[in-house]
Amino acid sequence: MEVVLLGTGSPVPLLDRAGTSTMLNVDGERLLVDCGPRTVYRLLEHEVNPGAVEHLLFTHQHMDHNASFFHFAIAGWSVGGRDELTVYGPENTSRLLEALEHVYEEDIEYRQQVGYSGEGIDDIEFVCATPSFEVTIGDVRVSACPVEHSIETYAYRFDDTQTGASVVISADTKQVQRLADFATGADILIHEACIAPVDNSVSEEDVMWSEFAEPMNEGKRDRLAAVHASASEAGEIASSAGVETLVLNHLLPYRDIGTVRRQAESTFDGRVVVAEDGDTVTP
Numbered sequence: 001m002e003v004v005l006l007g008t009g010s011p012v013p014l015l016d017r018a019g020t021s022t023m024l025n026v027d028g029e030r031l032l033v034d035c036g037p038r039t040v041y042r043l044l045e046h047e048v049n050p051g052a053v054e055h056l057l058f059t060h061q062h063m064d065h066n067a068s069f070f071h072f073a074i075a076g077w078s079v080g081g082r083d084e085l086t087v088y089g090p091e092n093t094s095r096l097l098e099a100l101e102h103v104y105e106e107d108i109e110y111r112q113q114v115g116y117s118g119e120g121i122d123d124i125e126f127v128c129a130t131p132s133f134e135v136t137i138g139d140v141r142v143s144a145c146p147v148e149h150s151i152e153t154y155a156y157r158f159d160d161t162q163t164g165a166s167v168v169i170s171a172d173t174k175q176v177q178r179l180a181d182f183a184t185g186a187d188i189l190i191h192e193a194c195i196a197p198v199d200n201s202v203s204e205e206d207v208m209w210s211e212f213a214e215p216m217n218e219g220k221r222d223r224l225a226a227v228h229a230s231a232s233e234a235g236e237i238a239s240s241a242g243v244e245t246l247v248l249n250h251l252l253p254y255r256d257i258g259t260v261r262r263q264a265e266s267t268f269d270g271r272v273v274v275a276e277d278g279d280t281v282t283p
């Protein structure tokens with residue numbers, strides 16, 4: 001099993017951190033979790049035809065996790081040659097699929113007139129995530145755990161039934177103890193660390209979003225803490241779950257990466273990776 005962190009950012013646009021998206025490669029099968037801004041280009045950077053990805057799992061329907069969906073769906077099907085796609089996610093994911101049909105009806109029709117078959121676009125399968133969600137994709141058993149965010153959101157666990165390797169993706173969440181139970185014994189926990197200190201050494205000319213270059217006031221921090229976690233909280237979950245490796249993602253602009261790492265290491269003894277776009281992690 002190999003985990004590729006395609007996008008490790010937040011809703012704030014940055015050139016070096018795309019919106020959230022993670023790819024799992026398991027014995028030739030590619031699973032995509034979330035499809036944030038620039039996901040399609042990130043796949044190309046890893047020499048992956050988006051059409052080669054037939055399973056897309058959404059943790060939740062926030063823009064930074066789904067904005068590339070239409071691009072992924074249509075390009076992967078037409079030029080990408082994909083003739084089968086299954087989309088998994090919370091109930092409101094069906095609205096995204098309906099939007100694809102409605103907004104792009106003529107676009108899709110036109111492409112069919114010029115020769116692309118309807119397979120892979122007219123028949124996208126939707127599997128609704130629930131607390132008891134469990135599916136098997138190839139050799140991988142996938143399960144879901146509801147977490148605490150501003151909308152219905154699921155963490156996913158991937159267990160390779162052939163090798164025993166396992167990966168858990170927290171999704172966007174405040175710290176929740178049940179995630180530690182869900183991630184028990186996993187090799188890798190990918191956990192968000194949206195609450196993190198600002199890097200004071202970033203120079204003014206490198207700052208596009210000045211609001212994020214300054215420490216947050218208490219009110220804003222509290223609002224963020226109601227729906228997101230810090231690196232030390234992620235470390236606590238990783239410790240409690242007994243995972244080998246903690247990968248931190250979903251980072252806001254201009255964060256102090258060294259301190260983020262130390263915060264995680266203050267609560268977790270295992271390997272800590274503060275993710276950059278393009279990082280590959282193996283169990």
Ligand SMILES: [Zn+2]
Nearest residue numbers: 060062149172
């Ligand atoms: Zn979110």
Ligand SMILES: [Zn+2]
Nearest residue numbers: 010062064172
């Ligand atoms: Zn997010």
